[in-house]
Amino acid sequence: MSSPYMILGVPENAPIDNVKASYKSLLAQYNEIENASVRERLIREIDEAYDSIIMSSAPSRSSGNYNDSYYQDYSDIVSRINAGRIEDAETLLDGIPKNSRDAQWYYLKGRVQHSRGWLEESYKNFKKAHDKEPGNREYKTAYQNAAKARKNSNSGGYNTYNNNNNTNSSSSGNDSGCDCDVCGCDCDDCDACDICEGFICLDMCCDLGPFDDCCHCDDCC
Amino acid sequence: MLGYVRIFKPELKIKEYEVYRGAYCSLCRNLGRRYSPFAQLFLSYDFTLLAMFVAALKPECSPFEKCRCPYNPAKKCHKYSDKHLPDKCADALIITVYYKLIDNMRDKGLGKKIISVLLFPYIFFAHKKAKRLSPDIESIISGSMKLQKETEENPDCSLDEAAHPSAKALSEIFALFGDGTDTDAIKRFGYMAGRFVYIIDAADDIESDIRRCNFNPLKDIYNEDKNLFVNSVKQSLNYTINEARASFYEINIRRYKTIFENIFDYGLKKSADKVLLKYSDEKREGGKR
Numbered sequence: 001m002s003s004p005y006m007i008l009g010v011p012e013n014a015p016i017d018n019v020k021a022s023y024k025s026l027l028a029q030y031n032e033i034e035n036a037s038v039r040e041r042l043i044r045e046i047d048e049a050y051d052s053i054i055m056s057s058a059p060s061r062s063s064g065n066y067n068d069s070y071y072q073d074y075s076d077i078v079s080r081i082n083a084g085r086i087e088d089a090e091t092l093l094d095g096i097p098k099n100s101r102d103a104q105w106y107y108l109k110g111r112v113q114h115s116r117g118w119l120e121e122s123y124k125n126f127k128k129a130h131d132k133e134p135g136n137r138e139y140k141t142a143y144q145n146a147a148k149a150r151k152n153s154n155s156g157g158y159n160t161y162n163n164n165n166n167t168n169s170s171s172s173g174n175d176s177g178c179d180c181d182v183c184g185c186d187c188d189d190c191d192a193c194d195i196c197e198g199f200i201c202l203d204m205c206c207d208l209g210p211f212d213d214c215c216h217c218d219d220c221c
Numbered sequence: 222m223l224g225y226v227r228i229f230k231p232e233l234k235i236k237e238y239e240v241y242r243g244a245y246c247s248l249c250r251n252l253g254r255r256y257s258p259f260a261q262l263f264l265s266y267d268f269t270l271l272a273m274f275v276a277a278l279k280p281e282c283s284p285f286e287k288c289r290c291p292y293n294p295a296k297k298c299h300k301y302s303d304k305h306l307p308d309k310c311a312d313a314l315i316i317t318v319y320y321k322l323i324d325n326m327r328d329k330g331l332g333k334k335i336i337s338v339l340l341f342p343y344i345f346f347a348h349k350k351a352k353r354l355s356p357d358i359e360s361i362i363s364g365s366m367k368l369q370k371e372t373e374e375n376p377d378c379s380l381d382e383a384a385h386p387s388a389k390a391l392s393e394i395f396a397l398f399g400d401g402t403d404t405d406a407i408k409r410f411g412y413m414a415g416r417f418v419y420i421i422d423a424a425d426d427i428e429s430d431i432r433r434c435n436f437n438p439l440k441d442i443y444n445e446d447k448n449l450f451v452n453s454v455k456q457s458l459n460y461t462i463n464e465a466r467a468s469f470y471e472i473n474i475r476r477y478k479t480i481f482e483n484i485f486d487y488g489l490k491k492s493a494d495k496v497l498l499k500y501s502d503e504k505r506e507g508g509k510r
Contacts, residue, residue: 117412118381119460149463150456153490
């Protein structure tokens with residue numbers, strides 16, 4: 001088994017910057033390869049070699065001076081997230097020691113978790129990132145989007161015409177409506193709603209008739 | 222058993238409702254033919270959604286035929302002309318019910334336990350058949366059950382982690398029906414659907430789980446403050462619904478879009494509200510229970 005340094009074409013115990021540069025150039029080279037299986041195998045090899053070098057260098061660096069934290073540049077992690085390589089990005093993120101984790105760490109962790117579908121954790125991390133760096137617009141947007149999506153179940157995708165019709169108060173979150181399955185009337189003052197399961201409600205809600213004055217609620221019936 | 226992923230009838234057009242019922246009736250007939258009429262007892266709305274989703278992804282339109290309900294001859298219904306369309310959905314239903322019954326026999330109270338024990342012999346043999354017909358679905362679901370058990374060994378695990386196995390299982394089942402071009406979006410949609418069902422089920426069962434010392438990721442927050450619990454669950458569900466909707470629009474869905482929109486915009490919210498109303502302090506005065 002060749003050593004990771006050999007796979008990346010750098011001398012043993014070369015400095016991290018040389019390793020990174022060599023990885024980037026090999027990656028660019030291998031991305032040109034047409035044969036998909038060969039390309040993927042080679043890229044996987046250099047990925048594993050790069051990761052093992054980075055992981056093994058972490059403990060020795062983390063005991064040093066934190067001003068010189070070895071992952072000031074998160075570009076590798078960002079590029080992996082953008083390429084959809086979520087597990088790799090997360091492994092790298094988790095390799096960063098707890099006391100070196102800044103706002104960007106929490107933001108990227110949030111993105112990784114959001115990609116995986118772990119919405120609660122991603123919301124918490126976006127919030128942390130925003131709290132640590134309130135001025136950063138990227139973190140603020142991520143946090144606000146998540147907060148908005150949690151507040152109201154109608155804020156994803158585009159709103160359909162139904163939302164503008166207001167035939168029932170779907171966005172108010174108020175549960176005081178009757179649970180009649182036929183008219184879905186949300187009005188709790190409407191007398192007909194009390195016998196809603198019957199035919200009278202059908203007449204009322206589907207076809208405004210002599211009862212249309214009884215209802216106090218503007219939204220239903 | 223009926224399911225949490227439902228339509229909201231008042232906001233559906235009649236033709237949309239007929240389509241939905243058609244999917245439901247097709248699944249029912251398929252269960253009866255592929256397994257036996259007894260299997261039809263386990264029909265649920267969640268799997269009707271899956272059947273509709275399968276039909277929605279197909280490049281060619283799946284036409285309906287008129288028929289009559291074998292149990293209520295006075296009722297006219299529709300069924301898919303392609304009677305094999307809901308095949309895999311039926312298999313997935315039987316396999317899911319099998320594992321759910323095992324779970325009930327282990328965790329739930331006496332009433333549910335007795336019912337589960339009575340139903341189990343039939344399901345055991347039906348499951349054997351389902352396993353043979355759809356080994357891919359069996360491996361997905363059994364794998365997820367195993368992962369769920371391991372996850373639940375840690376009582377402090379987060380809601381996301383607890384929901385992950387069943388969400389992942391559903392995402393993989395949904396992905397079986399894609400044509401390869403929008404698999405990521407389909408997977409995410411399935412993931413969010415599975416996540417929604419897990420969270421709402423956990424919220425529904427919180428009180429009995431606490432009483433029986435069963436695992437439930439919402440225990441801590443429920444014990445802390447009921448209103449906080451209701452609020453927090455509502456927010457988690459809203460976020461999940463929004464993400465489901467967002468990923469749905471990235472799928473190349475060829476038909477029934479408005480029915481799915483009805484489910485996102487009204488149906489899921491109504492299920493959530495119904496479950497959470499039990500715990501909310503503001504119960505309705507008079508009017509409906």
